[in-house]
Amino acid sequence: MKNAVYLQSGGPTAVINSSFYGVIKAYQENQGIDVLYGSRFGLQGLIEDNLIEINKEKDYSSLTKIPGAILGSARLRLKDEFDPLLDQILEVVKKHDIHYIYCNGGNDSMDTGDKLTKFFKRVNYPCTVVGICKTIDNDLCENDFSPGFASAVNYIVKSTMEIALDLKAYKKGRVTIVETMGRDAGWLAASSSLANRYNLGPDLIYVPECAFKKEEFLEDIKRIYQEKGKVFIVVSEALKDENGEYLFADTNNLDSFGHIQLGSISMKLCDLVKKELGINTRYIEYNLMQRCASHIASQNDITWAYSCGYNAVKFSLENKVGVVSIKKKEEVTYQLVPFEKVANHVRHMPRNYMNEIGNFVSQKGEEYFKTFIDDSFKIDIPEEFR
């Protein structure tokens, strides 16, 4: 018997279950794996022997329409390749004759894949571990973009355009600050610039790759408010000042991976604007919706996520270890790269994707984001109402 297990970890996306479906389809279509299991709650299921057997005949295609991590996720981190939890995992893996493990997650999960690989090598247990990327943040190294990102872009661009139309209702408006996720990378906030192709985008965009200067921020707002009577801004959840320190962050509040808990920056910036400029404000957080709005998921993203899962199984059957990464030249291809190249690194947005002063996306950045334009973005406003 040669069995396999698939597990999900980190924050869910609108398409991580499409990667799961890709794994299932490859299992169903290929020889080489006798039983495929899904692990409940990531690594936890592998530790506690909480596995679900996947039916080799059944149609699981509805998974491509379901957001969240359907098997359950966990934010469990292995200390190192000597972590005692690994002995528990070995027991479960041996019990079920598991020789292939697919880890679907972000850079923390690729770190897990790396440690699992080193551990199995050390204890001389034959097990091929392949990583499958997912993150809406688009911050995984060795990937031209990450599965999950394009769907979040879809949600962000469409919502930004719809909000822009809503804000047009009033002659004299407020300063509206919209907050995206993205952690230390500005990809998500910057993607909102796609809305500007339809004249329905923000006036200003701030990302962590550009040092946030309070005075310039307030000057930008004052100038645009004087001109237009309202200002529409998109910001990343994690802005940093000139010393690289998080704006308004609570350094006492860390998650189980030791990351600072982010959020509510739009509200705090609104407070700043109200206090310093005396202008009415409104903050909007795209919150969980940006990562789970499968009703508006990108069809391309579903295909890419699916293909990452499918290729992970193919690579594993060739006994190749590593992370399936997405490369895009003319076509999208799926390549295997070493775990260490993805694990624990952050792929920041290049600084020149933003303009020099750092308050909007540059032409170079627009070039990049064009990949994610969707026909459904088009909006046909009769010209007398533009």
Add this chain to the structure above:
Amino acid sequence: MKNAVYLQSGGPTAVINSSFYGVIKAYQENQGIDVLYGSRFGLQGLIEDNLIEINKEKDYSSLTKIPGAILGSARLRLKDEFDPLLDQILEVVKKHDIHYIYCNGGNDSMDTGDKLTKFFKRVNYPCTVVGICKTIDNDLCENDFSPGFASAVNYIVKSTMEIALDLKAYKKGRVTIVETMGRDAGWLAASSSLANRYNLGPDLIYVPECAFKKEEFLEDIKRIYQEKGKVFIVVSEALKDENGEYLFADTNNLDSFGHIQLGSISMKLCDLVKKELGINTRYIEYNLMQRCASHIASQNDITWAYSCGYNAVKFSLENKVGVVSIKKKEEVTYQLVPFEKVANHVRHMPRNYMNEIGNFVSQKGEEYFKTFIDDSFKIDIPEEFR
């Protein structure tokens, strides 16, 4: 010459422009109106002579896909039927030979329609005013539901289900509190109960029609958290205590209609839960998205909004004055009711649409909300992952 003007006021919805399209279509298909104008920024355009001529031949159907108030809205209120602004309006109306006015808005706008009607009668100028309802809040009297509501329900139910799937990812979760709009009526928050038909709804729902009791709220949370390890709650933006006072409201902060500014109640309730129970929390506001997400607008809602606009013109050509209201028995019909019956009143959700303790929707309430079920809500989760 007998001309007409259409104006939008109050907060935008995903389908107010569909009502505009209904007015345009009736204008294009019927005799009786020579020129139809759109007033820029509601009453403001009528005061300042800022009108757009609508083309009698052109296809304006794209308006049904555009959220926001495309002509611009205003939150201007006429003091009474002797307001000096009315003399300015009379001048503009006479100048353009306007004898039909269509006011598209909420209960404040129906008040405007009432004052306009009384004023024109007093000065003996022949002008027929017809009101067209719109509000996502569903709180307009004499309507079984309001144009705009069903699309907001679509957004709320789908997002609630998607968030529920996202929250399933972690075994041990937090207390998640989602906030809907709705002002003094709980319709929007209560509509989230539709998600429970798919087992993806909230555990608790709180609305302004049920007095909020802090102790019971905390007890509800404690009980469910002990049982499930997480709690999912939907609340209206305006909860009231047993004395009828707004929770956490800032009574110094009023809008131009004298209404208290609401918002951020989910954040404040999260603070309360953290402080009193020491449980991690997350607040989510559906914010402007719930009223402008035209990408997920209800097709029925578009039809209803369109028909209200269309019928407004038909009634006016019969010289009938009043508000087009929606009645639903087996079929949806459009009837004219007097302005005073809609103006300035609030249609609360009946108390028996909630259960006795007031923390969830009752069977009676579910009966009502069934009208708004959309086939697209269906989600097919393979049974081994439920």
